[in-house]
Amino acid sequence: MILLSNNAPPKLRVARPTPSTVSFTVSTRPVADTVPKKALLYFSHAIRLGLGVLILALFWAKWRSYFPIRNEDPESWERRLLTNYVGVCVAWAAEGIDWKVLGGVGAVGLWGVLRRGYTVAEESLLVLRGLGVQTSSSSPTYLSTATTRFIPTASIQDIFIHEAFKGFEVRFYLAIVVVGEEDTVVVFPNLLPERQILEEVWRGTRACLYEPKS
Missing domain, CATH: 2.30.29 (PH-domain like)
Known part of the structure; x- marks a missing residue:
């Protein structure tokens, strides 16, 4: 990016x-030396952060689809996350993606997120x-x-x-x-x-x- x-x-x-x-x-x-460039830089960082969080959330939801949360732990933070609106949407999306596809595409996405947005910088x-x-x-x-x-x-x-x-x-x-x-x-x-x-x-x-x- x-x-x-x-x-x-x-x-x-x-x-x-x-x-x-x-x-x-x-x-x-x-160099972000003007207001538009600074705004663009911050927007780029926000997109990277959001994409990284989304990929990790899909990985986590897919893993939980194979290893569900135990029923004797109804108040766990994982259950609260999975039962709210965002968690349900993420779980639904992860359920519809094959784990091989999710693993491959997610790994490439994380690589892109963690890679700097420019070539050799300094x-x-x-x-x-x-x-x-x-x-x-x-x-x-x-x-x-x-x-x-x-x-x-x-x-x-x-x-x-x-x-x-x-x-x-x-x-x-x-x-x-x-x-x-x-x-x-x-x-x-x-x-x-x-x-x-x-x-x-x-x-x-x-x-x-x-x-x-x-």
Whole structure:
């Protein structure tokens, strides 16, 4: 469910929470900076939440059709839910759907609900002077956390911008050479922003990472 466009090129955000820390974030996440966009974003979240609750309710009602509530428990919360108007409608709908169809379609629906409404949203590079850098890539779903890696300053041999073929085009990338590793660590490996952004990140990283010489 993509209600906000995510076709815009990656944009760079720079934050400096302290004089010795700088964060470079490249993002394709749509920015809700106007009232209509904010309303559309909230509406999207509401639709996702409602659809997820409906799918789980159908699963639960279908399960209860095979394993009914015991008669000796007349005041259970499940019985109260199943006997109100909404519960009766959900139970009726679940009863008319084959469990295989419900399981397959429901699983796909839940996957769509839990998946973010845009592609790779954010990748970042956090630079801590005298300590090292941390790379991070956001997760495609709401249930999993971002993928991160910390590289100490002592393990950083070099930071450079290079170019490589991706399909039939040449793309620039920012890479970190780590001592003792054959492969370089590519920063922003999924978004691969334009060279101008990479150059700004490269200059800012080198300026912040190492202590200034007195």
